[in-house]
Each structure stands twice: as C-alpha cells, then as structure tokens.
Amino acid sequence: MRALHIAFKDTLTRFRDRNGLLLMFAAPLVLAAVIGAAFSGISRQPVDVPTALVDEDRSPASAAFVEGLRNVEASGLIAITELTSAAEAREAARLGEYRGAVIIPAGFVAAAGGGAAQVEIYTDPTSVVGSAVISEAVSRVAAGFNARITGAAAPVEAPAPANPFTDGSPLAYFAPSMAVLFLMFTLFDAASSILEEERQGTLARMLITPTSFAPLLTGKLLGVFATGALQLTVLIVATRLIYGVQWGPFPGVALMVVSVALAAAALGACIVAFSRTEQQAGIASAAIAMLFGILGGSFFNMAAFPSWLQPLSKLTLNRWALDGFTDLTQRGLSTAAVLPEAGVLLGAALLFGAIAVLRLPRRFVR
Amino acid sequence: MDATRPIIEVNSLRKTYGDLEAVKGVSFAVRQGEIFSLLGPNGAGKTTTISMLSCLLAPTAGNATVAGHSVREQPLKVKESIGVVPQDVALYGEMSAQENLVFWGRMYGLSGARLKERVAFGLSFAGLEDRARGKVSAFSGGMKRRLNIAASLLHEPRVLYMDEPTVGIDPQTRRRILDTVKELNAAGLTVLYTTHYMEEAEELSHRIGIVDHGELIALGTREELARTVGETDVLRLEVSFNGADREGLPALLRGIDGVTAVTVNATDGSGDGGVLIAASDGEAVLPAAVMALSRAGAHVRRLELQEPNLEAVFLHLTGRGLRE
Numbered sequence: 001m002r003a004l005h006i007a008f009k010d011t012l013t014r015f016r017d018r019n020g021l022l023l024m025f026a027a028p029l030v031l032a033a034v035i036g037a038a039f040s041g042i043s044r045q046p047v048d049v050p051t052a053l054v055d056e057d058r059s060p061a062s063a064a065f066v067e068g069l070r071n072v073e074a075s076g077l078i079a080i081t082e083l084t085s086a087a088e089a090r091e092a093a094r095l096g097e098y099r100g101a102v103i104i105p106a107g108f109v110a111a112a113g114g115g116a117a118q119v120e121i122y123t124d125p126t127s128v129v130g131s132a133v134i135s136e137a138v139s140r141v142a143a144g145f146n147a148r149i150t151g152a153a154a155p156v157e158a159p160a161p162a163n164p165f166t167d168g169s170p171l172a173y174f175a176p177s178m179a180v181l182f183l184m185f186t187l188f189d190a191a192s193s194i195l196e197e198e199r200q201g202t203l204a205r206m207l208i209t210p211t212s213f214a215p216l217l218t219g220k221l222l223g224v225f226a227t228g229a230l231q232l233t234v235l236i237v238a239t240r241l242i243y244g245v246q247w248g249p250f251p252g253v254a255l256m257v258v259s260v261a262l263a264a265a266a267l268g269a270c271i272v273a274f275s276r277t278e279q280q281a282g283i284a285s286a287a288i289a290m291l292f293g294i295l296g297g298s299f300f301n302m303a304a305f306p307s308w309l310q311p312l313s314k315l316t317l318n319r320w321a322l323d324g325f326t327d328l329t330q331r332g333l334s335t336a337a338v339l340p341e342a343g344v345l346l347g348a349a350l351l352f353g354a355i356a357v358l359r360l361p362r363r364f365v366r
Numbered sequence: 367m368d369a370t371r372p373i374i375e376v377n378s379l380r381k382t383y384g385d386l387e388a389v390k391g392v393s394f395a396v397r398q399g400e401i402f403s404l405l406g407p408n409g410a411g412k413t414t415t416i417s418m419l420s421c422l423l424a425p426t427a428g429n430a431t432v433a434g435h436s437v438r439e440q441p442l443k444v445k446e447s448i449g450v451v452p453q454d455v456a457l458y459g460e461m462s463a464q465e466n467l468v469f470w471g472r473m474y475g476l477s478g479a480r481l482k483e484r485v486a487f488g489l490s491f492a493g494l495e496d497r498a499r500g501k502v503s504a505f506s507g508g509m510k511r512r513l514n515i516a517a518s519l520l521h522e523p524r525v526l527y528m529d530e531p532t533v534g535i536d537p538q539t540r541r542r543i544l545d546t547v548k549e550l551n552a553a554g555l556t557v558l559y560t561t562h563y564m565e566e567a568e569e570l571s572h573r574i575g576i577v578d579h580g581e582l583i584a585l586g587t588r589e590e591l592a593r594t595v596g597e598t599d600v601l602r603l604e605v606s607f608n609g610a611d612r613e614g615l616p617a618l619l620r621g622i623d624g625v626t627a628v629t630v631n632a633t634d635g636s637g638d639g640g641v642l643i644a645a646s647d648g649e650a651v652l653p654a655a656v657m658a659l660s661r662a663g664a665h666v667r668r669l670e671l672q673e674p675n676l677e678a679v680f681l682h683l684t685g686r687g688l689r690e
Contacts, residue, residue: 202457208445
C-alpha cells in the first residue's frame with residue numbers, strides 16, 4: 001500500500017506543477033499543430049522546394065529515375081534545376097541557392113543491377129521542411145525504382161505523395177511523434193525526482209518510516225509510469241477532440257500507451273541509477289530525449305532517413321513507439337499489428353527496469 | 367521518568383567510510399522518559415550516530431537496540447518505535463499542510479479514522495488548523511519547523527530523535543522548539559536530542575553525552591559533568607585582535623601559570639573574537655592573561671568569569687571550544 005501512496009503523491013505533485021504541465025501538454029499540442037500545419041500546407045498547395053539535380057550516369061535507368069522525380073515536380077512539391085556537376089550542385093545547395101541536391105552518380109545502372117544503387121541527397125540542414133520534402137520525394141521514386149529492378153510490378157513513375165509524411169493528415173504522424181517526444185522529457189524528469197527527494201531530505205525521511213527500499217522504489221517507478229500514462233491519455237484525447245486525429249482501436253492504443261510509458265519510465269530510472277546528481281541526470285536526460293527524438297523520427301519522417309541510419313533509429317524507444325502508433329493512426333491497422341512494437345517496448349522496459357532495480361538500492365541504501 | 371529502564375542501548379557502535387572512522391565504537395544508554403542530548407561540535411559524529419539508530423545507515427560494527435529491537439536485525443520494528451525530526455525541513459512544498467500529514471501518516475501505516483484523528487492532532491500541535499489547506503512552500507520558517515515536528519509524532523512514537531532542530535532559525539522559533547521538547551517529554555516521550563549548542567543541552571537534558579571526533583568522551587548529568595573538571599574556572603573574554611597574531615595567542619596564554627586550556631575564536635571579519643581560558647583559579651590568572659593579550663596587541667573589551675559549565679568540560683577534555 002505504501003508504494004501506492006508514494007505513487008499517488010508523486011503523480012499529484014507532478015500534475016500541480018504549472019511549468020511541468022506546459023511541458024507535458026501545451027508544448028506537444030502546439031508543436032504538433034505548428035509542424036502539422038506546415039506539412040498540411042505542403043499537401044494543398046505547390047511549395048516548389050528548389051532542388052538541384054545531377055545525372056552523372058546518363059543511362060536509361062538514371063533517366064527513368066529522373067523522370068520519376070519530374071513526376072513529383074509536376075505535383076508542385078519540388079522545383080528541379082538540372083546541373084552538370086555534383087560539385088557544383090553541392091556548392092549551390094551549401095550556399096542556399098537550392099534546398100538540396102539530388103545526385104545520381106556514374107555507375108548507377110551497374111550498381112542497380114547488383115542491387116546496390118545509391119542516390120546521393122545533399123540537403124540544407126537548416127531547412128527542416130525542405131530537407132524532409134526532398135528526402136521523401138527521392139524515397140518514393142526509389143521505392144518504385146527498386147520494385148522494377150527486383151521484378152515487382154511497380155511503376156518507375158511513382159505517384160507524387162499527397163504530402164510528404166502520410167497518406168492522411170500530417171497530424172496523424174506529428175500528434176504521436178510529439179506526444180512520445182515530450183513523454184520522454186516528462187518521464188526522465190519525473191524519474192529524477194528521487195534525486196530531488198534525496199536533496200530535500202524527504203527520501204531519508206521516507207526511509208526512516210517503517211518502509212523498506214523495495215516498496216519505496218516501486219512507488220517511485222509506479223508514479224513515473226502513472227504520470228506518463230496519464231500524459232499520453234490526455235494528449236490522445238486532446239488531439240482527437242481538437243485536431244480530429246483518429247488514433248485507432250482502443251485496445252491497440254491502450255497497449256501502446258502502457259508499453260511506451262513503461263519503457264520510458266524504466267529508461268528514466270536507469271538514467272537516474274547512473275547519475276550522481278540531479279544536474280547530471282538532467283543533462284543526460286535532455287541529451288537522450290533529444291537524440292531519441294531526432295533519431296526516432298519525432299521531427300522527420302523516418303522513411304526519409306538514409307538506409308545507414310535506419311538501424312540506429314531502431315535503437316530508440318521513439319522509433320518503436322512511433323511505428324506502433326502510426327500503424328494505428330496512419331495505416332489503420334488492427335491491435336495485432338502493434339504487438340511486435342509493444343513487445344519490443346515491454347522488453348526494453350524489462351531490461352532498463354532490471355538495471356535500475358539492481359543499481360538504485362546500491363545508490364541510496366547505505 | 368523511569369530512571370532505570372533503558373529504551374535505547376548502544377553498544378560499541380561504529381561507522382567507517384573507507385579510511386574515515388566517523389563513529390568510533392560509542393556506547394551509551396538512554397533511559398525511558400528522559401531527554402538525552404548528544405553534544406558536540408559539527409562533524410563530531412552526532413548525525414551519523416542518530417542515522418544508525420534510525421536504521422538509515424548500517425553500522426560497520428557494534429549494535430544498538432531501540433525499544434528492545436535491534437537496529438541490525440529488526441529495522442522495521444525500530445522504525446515503528448521512533449519519530450525523527452530531521453535537521454532540515456523535510457516536507458513537500460507543493461502539498462498542503464494537511465496533505466503532508468496525511469502522506470506521512472500513511473507512511474507510518476495509519477489509515478481511516480485513526481489517520482484522520484492523528485492528522486487533526488498534527489495540525490493542532492503545529493498551530494496550523496486554519497492553514498491546513500495552505501501550501502507548505504508559502505509557510506514561514508517557524509510554521510514549517512512546527513509541521514516538521516508534527517509529522518514525526520503522528521504514529522505516537524516511543525522515542526523522538528531530534529537532530530539539531532534549531533540550526534539556522536530565529537530565536538523565537540528556537541524558543542518555541544525548546545519549549546515543545548520539554549512539553550513532549552513532560553507528556554512521557556523519551557527524547558534523543560543532538561546539538562552543538564551548550565545552552566540547549568544544559569537547559570533541556572536530564573543527561574548529556576559529549577562527543578568529539580566520533581568518540582563519546584563524557585557522559586552524565588550536567589552536574590556530574592561539571593564535577594569532572596574539578597575546580598576549573600572558565601574565563602570568557604571578548605577581544606579586539608587589532609592585528610595581533612591569533613595563531614600565537616593560545617601558546618602565549620598557556621604559558622601562564624594555572625592555565626589548563628585555551629581556545630581562540632574569530633567571530634567575524636571585523637577582527638573581533640572570543641578567547642576562552644580554563645584555569646584552576648580564574649581570578650589569579652586574569653591579570654596575567656589580560657596583560658599577555660595586551661602585549662600581543664589585542665584589546666580586551668569584556669570579560670566574564672564563569673562557573674564550570676559544559677563549555678568548560680569540553681575545553682577541559684579536548685583543549686578546544688565547542689564552536690571551533
């Protein structure tokens with residue numbers, strides 16, 4: 001019972017913290033709306049992202065790839081200028097004359113035959129939208145091209161996407177992505193409350209009551225999990241009511257909420273277990289949350305990531321969480337479809353939780 | 367007060383941190399119903415001792431029993447028997463007074479009508495009935511201190527530990543805390559009190575244990591301790607050092623016939639301070655001491671010849687003042 005009292009107390013104090021509430025709810029709702037609106041604009045009107053294109057291969061295969069990109073250009077997403085040299089295209093992109101450059105290297109067709117064809121994309125990192133649009137356009141064309149090389153019945157002339165992120169509203173992607181990103185910030189911070197309690201003396205006071213460390217730790221972790229589950233639930237309801245996001249079947253959403261909140265709570269506890277001070281935990285938490293956010297697809301569509309980045313992306317909780325949620329929000333899949341993602345997240349929760357549970361008593365019980 | 371039955375028995379309790387021996391095998395007993403003070407300077411090992419008796423720290427060696435329960439083998443039973451008032455306020459600022467008491471009551475296993483009754487007692491004890499729903503972060507220092515004590519009394523402990531509860535607080539709040547300790551003791555509660563303020567230990571305690579460098583160096587009633595210094599007098603001098611060599615003053619004063627110990631303290635950055643001199647005959651050494659200080663360039667602004675007290679005991683036993 002004492003664990004429940006501690007969890008209740010922690011959840012109560014977290015939801016009374018006005019600054020904390022801004023981070024938990026206002027920030028993800030506003031950011032999802034802003035980024036979502038930016039990409040909605042892309043879907044409805046031509047944006048003509050200036051794109052340099054260099055075909056160094058000059059083969060029928062590369063010409064087909066160029067044609068695919070021209071089809072995307074026709075939808076108003078990108079505006080292609082063909083240049084003659086890769087160096088010139090990279091320099092022009094670097095100087096900001098174009099938002100990015102797409103370079104089809106010499107030997108493209110030979111590599112394509114061997115299944116290892118690569119197109120170089122050189123984008124302006126300061127232009128989030130431009131980079132994402134170019135990457136998405138090339139990904140789409142490449143998907144069609146690969147299908148033809150491998151004999152699948154897909155046209156080279158891949159249809160231009162309605163918008164670069166989804167087949168539906170961009171908010172179906174950004175609502176879960178922002179929710180997961182800010183869940184990490186909240187739960188990492190909530191987990192470090194045990195260090196805050198150590199500093200303010202309430203942890204020692206709890207340990208002086210007839211309570212051993214096990215229920216105390218259980219209560220603290222339960223409080224972090226409850227905070228996360230509530231935060232996600234509120235964000236899901238809010239984005240449904242305000243933005244009309246369709247989150248999919250309740251059992252699937254509930255399973256994902258529980259899995260993500262457990263995994264993030266356990267990782268937060270793990271960070272605390274390896275931190276000496278609140279400051280150290282804060283810095284590590286912010287760095288990991290940001291890194292996970294970037295690699296895990298919270299800011300960019302994961303499909304736009306280069307192939308070498310995909311395995312790294314799958315090392316983040318955000319990626320698995322987003323894969324699961326977007327299975328439900330974007331692809332309209334059933335609860336069964338998210339079982340692999342939920343399984344990975346629950347496995348991560350077990351692993352991080354075990355490390356934290358083994359290490360934290362050594363940290364606090366002397 | 368039951369003068370015979372010990373409620374706390376400490377046997378050769380020791381705590382080390384690597385090479386540092388924070389508590390060096392202390393032994394003492396606290397009788398049921400008494401106020402027992404551990405008096406000593408900062409870093410003497412008082413808090414470490416009380417932390418071991420609270421089962422917050424595991425002893426390196428030795429053992430202690432509280433209300434018949436071993437701190438090593440029955441920590442939960444020990445914790446049920448004690449209330450601990452920490453040195454700093456340990457409450458949740460974002461929660462109200464009432465919510466804090468409810469939480470701490472639950473942590474002590476209280477529930478239902480009993481919890482309600484004890485929370486009402488806590489609010490009344492702290493004088494916060496009309497501020498029950500107020501956030502603790504908005505309370506004055508005195509209100510927080512009172513609530514801090516109330517939270518440790520909710521489960522009606524048999525022994526109350528108070529670890530330097532008056533450090534860094536205003537005189538009015540300090541007075542109220544000291545009166546509270548006496549009232550609680552009068553109601554039958556045994557109190558283990560730690561302090562580095564001699565006056566508090568003298569005012570409150572039935573018996574006093576003097577600790578220094580992790581050792582219990584003396585134990586007894588105030589009168590018993592005073593007798594250990596024999597006929598020693600203590601001269602307390604307020605001095606303007608005027609650039610005098612403070613480091614050299616103790617050796618200079620110890621050279622006077624009859625002086626047994628000397629301690630020199632600088633009170634602030636103004637160049638003023640205090641000099642304590644223990645001597646077998648205070649009146650006899652007084653002129654020589656004043657002359658010696660004067661020759662060294664220091665000016666005596668005020669002097670007092672004290673009866674043997676705990677300061678004299680500490681000076682006699684360690685050659686240093688309590689506040690050094």
